[in-house]
Amino acid sequence: MSVGFIGAGQLAHALVKGFAASGVIATHKIIASSPETNLPTATALRKMGVNVTTSNKETVSRSDVLFLAVKPHIIPFVLDEIGPDIEERHLIVSCAAGVTISSIEKKLLQYHTAPKVIRCMSNTPVMVREGATVYAAGTHTELEDTKLLEQLMRSVGYCMEVEEDLIDAVTGLSGSGPAYAFTAVDALADGGVKMGLPRRLAVRLGAQALLGAAKMLLDSEHHPGQLKDNVASPGGATIHALHVMESGGFRSLLINAVEASCIRTRELQHLADQEKISPAAIKKTTLKKVLQQPGVTGVTGVGVPTGISLFNSHNSKQKGNSGQD
Amino acid sequence: MSVGFIGAGQLAHALVKGFTAAGVIAAHRVTASSPDTDLPTVTGLRKMGVNFTTSNKETTHKSDVLFLAVKPHIIPFVLDEIGPDIEDRHLIVSCAAGVTISSIEKKLLQHRTAPKVIRCMTNTPVVVREGATVYATGTHAEVEDGRLLEQLMASVGFCTEVEEDLIDAVTGLSGSGPAYAFTALDALADGGVKMGLPRRLAVRLGAQALLGAAKMLLDSEQHPGQLKDNVCSPGGATIHALHFLESGGFRSLLINAVEASCIRTRELQFLADQEKISPAAIKKTTLDKVMQQPGVSDTSVGTKSRVNLFNNMSGIKKP
Numbered sequence: 001m002s003v004g005f006i007g008a009g010q011l012a013h014a015l016v017k018g019f020a021a022s023g024v025i026a027t028h029k030i031i032a033s034s035p036e037t038n039l040p041t042a043t044a045l046r047k048m049g050v051n052v053t054t055s056n057k058e059t060v061s062r063s064d065v066l067f068l069a070v071k072p073h074i075i076p077f078v079l080d081e082i083g084p085d086i087e088e089r090h091l092i093v094s095c096a097a098g099v100t101i102s103s104i105e106k107k108l109l110q111y112h113t114a115p116k117v118i119r120c121m122s123n124t125p126v127m128v129r130e131g132a133t134v135y136a137a138g139t140h141t142e143l144e145d146t147k148l149l150e151q152l153m154r155s156v157g158y159c160m161e162v163e164e165d166l167i168d169a170v171t172g173l174s175g176s177g178p179a180y181a182f183t184a185v186d187a188l189a190d191g192g193v194k195m196g197l198p199r200r201l202a203v204r205l206g207a208q209a210l211l212g213a214a215k216m217l218l219d220s221e222h223h224p225g226q227l228k229d230n231v232a233s234p235g236g237a238t239i240h241a242l243h244v245m246e247s248g249g250f251r252s253l254l255i256n257a258v259e260a261s262c263i264r265t266r267e268l269q270h271l272a273d274q275e276k277i278s279p280a281a282i283k284k285t286t287l288k289k290v291l292q293q294p295g296v297t298g299v300t301g302v303g304v305p306t307g308i309s310l311f312n313s314h315n316s317k318q319k320g321n322s323g324q325d
Numbered sequence: 326m327s328v329g330f331i332g333a334g335q336l337a338h339a340l341v342k343g344f345t346a347a348g349v350i351a352a353h354r355v356t357a358s359s360p361d362t363d364l365p366t367v368t369g370l371r372k373m374g375v376n377f378t379t380s381n382k383e384t385t386h387k388s389d390v391l392f393l394a395v396k397p398h399i400i401p402f403v404l405d406e407i408g409p410d411i412e413d414r415h416l417i418v419s420c421a422a423g424v425t426i427s428s429i430e431k432k433l434l435q436h437r438t439a440p441k442v443i444r445c446m447t448n449t450p451v452v453v454r455e456g457a458t459v460y461a462t463g464t465h466a467e468v469e470d471g472r473l474l475e476q477l478m479a480s481v482g483f484c485t486e487v488e489e490d491l492i493d494a495v496t497g498l499s500g501s502g503p504a505y506a507f508t509a510l511d512a513l514a515d516g517g518v519k520m521g522l523p524r525r526l527a528v529r530l531g532a533q534a535l536l537g538a539a540k541m542l543l544d545s546e547q548h549p550g551q552l553k554d555n556v557c558s559p560g561g562a563t564i565h566a567l568h569f570l571e572s573g574g575f576r577s578l579l580i581n582a583v584e585a586s587c588i589r590t591r592e593l594q595f596l597a598d599q600e601k602i603s604p605a606a607i608k609k610t611t612l613d614k615v616m617q618q619p620g621v622s623d624t625s626v627g628t629k630s631r632v633n634l635f636n637n638m639s640g641i642k643k644p
Contacts, residue, residue, distance in 0.1 A: 010555055071558065097562060124556055125537025128544050132533040158533045160526065169520035170530060173513060176563035177534025178541065180570065182553035184509065185542055187576035188498060189549070191583025195494035201485070203542070203549065205495060208457040208483045209502025211539035212450025216503065217510055217532045219453050224514070224528065228507035230335060231449055233396065237422060237593070238501040241586035242508065245578050251512035253573040258516025261566035268562070 001025070003152070004063025006056050006078050007070035008034035011095055013041035014127035015067065016050055018156030022129055025152070033059040060085045065093060065148065072096040072268060076107060083111035091145050093118045093135075097171050098269030101138045101164055114140040118149055121170050124178055131157030132174035136164035168269070172262030180257055181210060326350070328477075329388025331381050331403050332395035333359035336420055338366035339452035340392065343481035345373055346454055350477070358384040385410045390418060390473065397421040397593060401432060408436035416470050417442045418460075422496050423594035426463040426489055439465040443474050446492050446500050447482075456482030457499035461489035493594070497587030505582055506535065 003025055005012040012032050020027050027049035033056045034042055046052050053059060060066060060082045070078055075096050086092070086108060092115060094104055101119045108115035117138035125131045133153040137146050146161060153159035162170065185206045192202030217224055232239040328350055330337040337357050345352050352374035358381045359367060371377050378384060385391060385407045395403055400421050411417070411433060417440060419429055426444045433440035442463030450456045458478040462471045471486060478484035487495070510531050517527030542549055557564040570576075 123534060125541050128540045130537035130540045132530050157537060166522055169517055169522045171562055172520055173517040174530040174534040176566050178538035179553050179556040179563045179567055181535050181538035182549040183570060184579060186549040187579035188583060191580040192494055192498040194580060195497055195584060195587040197491055197494045205457050205499040207539045207542045209448060209499040210506050210535055212455035213503035213506030214532045214536035215453045215455045216450050224507040224511040228504050231504040237496055237586040237589040238504045240589040241501050241582040242504055244581040244585045248574060248578040250578045253570050253575045254509055254512035255516040255519060256569040257566040258513060259520060260569045261562040262520040264562040264565040
């Protein structure tokens with residue numbers, strides 16, 4: 001069983017690092033492609049023994065499970081490029097935030113009658129095998145396909161199947177969650193340093209306290225509030241600290257954060273579904289290099305001065321008034 | 326090597342659970358004592374195979390490393406009681422927040438010329454072997470005593486030696502830290518539920534995200550800010566969320582929390598050092614049962630006005 005990654009950035013790197021550490025797949029059976037060969041993550045992948053290429057087609061032909069590990073707005077170009085090369089055996093796993101199964105299937109159905117698609121949302125701690133992943137299965141996916149993905153993702157952390165309509169909320173919670181945690185540890189360490197601790201020790205203790213608490217909760221049947229009560233002895237230091245946090249609306253800030261991330265994810269999905277994205281925005285990605293790939297034509301898919309149709313352009317067809325080339 | 330616990334509450338239970346899971350000591354070589362035999366933690370300890378007794382003296386006799394796992398204001402009574410039974414071999418490890426090495430040594434010096442004392446601050450995740458512990462060695466503790474404690478505590482998480490003057494700050498950070506995390510996890514789960522997730526899944530994902538992030542940080546050479554940057558793609562969902570956190574002063578709340586816990590710890594230590602505590606406050610503990618222990622006399626406690634904690638010898642009353 002071979003695994004391929006379209007894209008060799010943060011996500012591909014994190015997943016490969018985790019998979020390799022868990023031994024679930026050997027790195028020489030992994031192939032990754034990216035137009036940009038100088039990315040530090042691409043170098044790191046090579047060092048791990050992964051085959052790194054600039055050709056997405058090569059990745060497709062050499063893999064059975066194919067992860068789409070590129071940014072959401074690149075997905076349609078990639079699908080256009082590799083669509084003709086998808087075979088029966090391929091399981092396409094999209095990790096792109098906000099990109100729906102139906103939009104991917106719609107693209108691939110132009111080339112294949114029953115494309116097997118799974119949508120997943122993971123997070124960077126897969127790198128240390130403590131990720132949080134959810135997935136939803138597409139129309140033509142069989143039970144063994146989902147079992148295969150679960151086997152891969154369970155090797156690098158928690159993995160659970162969900163209904164697709166929950167995935168944006170998961171993005172807001174555990175997708176973005178590590179960033180909330182990194183911010184929290186930075187602040188806790190500042191607190192420790194303010195009260196006299198050296199920085200390194202403060203970071204260490206802050207991270208360890210969060211890790212230990214999270215592990216206690218995962219291993220426990222108790223409500224987080226009960227565990228919090230157990231730490232807060234009468235008149236003690238902890239309850240004084242908790243009061244300060246509550247006074248500042250600490251809990252509310254975290255609810256806001258989860259909500260904001262989820263809403264933005266839905267917003268990005270909506271923009272993509274509207275099938276319009278400004279050429280300027282695309283230019284900011286590695287569009288030029290994407291366009292240089294064989295199979296992606298510059299004429300019909302992109303680059304007209306007005307809007308760009310993402311999900312509805314076929315290689316040789318043009319939408320109504322966008323055909324100005 | 327035998328380990329004893331004066332006190333059979335949350336801390337003793339968490340440490341014993343961690344030690345036995347780590348295999349660093351067998352449960353039958355652990356003795357714990359408490360006047361209150363009905364505590365759920367007592368039942369838990371018994372189930373693990375620990376020798377449980379109501380006699381602190383028995384615990385002292387049967388142990389080499391003796392953890393004082395009682396609340397700070399109980400410490401002086403315990404020291405009065407077991408002081409005469411301390412031998413050369415004993416290593417006294419106090420886990421009580423805010424109780425200084427010098428106050429403990431002062432008490433024990435009434436009975437022994439060179440009592441070996443270590444002060445430590447740990448936290449409840451020792452129960453899952455992911456604790457955070459710091460310790461400071463007393464005047465008469467040898468290098469091998471520190472190493473012995475470190476070997477025990479490192480089996481249940483992170484452990485490092487520090488200067489004693491840092492311990493109150495550590496209390497504010499990693500001592501209280503788990504409570505900050507539990508509060509955060511409750512709120513994150515609320516956020517997930519608000520956006521449509523079932524509660525159990527939301528709690529699970531929130532805890533897993535924190536655990537994974539903390540592990541990444543511990544395993545990494547990088548600054549937490551760098552790791553945060555790596556998760557924030559341009560115009561993406563995460564940076565939108567972070568803006569909300571920053572707008573609400575999220576970081577400041579956490580700094581405040583660490584500060585408040587540390588300050589309160591110092592306050593409690595100061596009150597104890599002043600050697601005054603109201604009888605009402607003591608009554609809230611299991612004083613009656615403490616007083617029933619052989620060796621603790623009425624003369625060291627309980628005068629109607631104030632009670633001197635650290636300066637009374639058993640037979641002397643302050644005027």
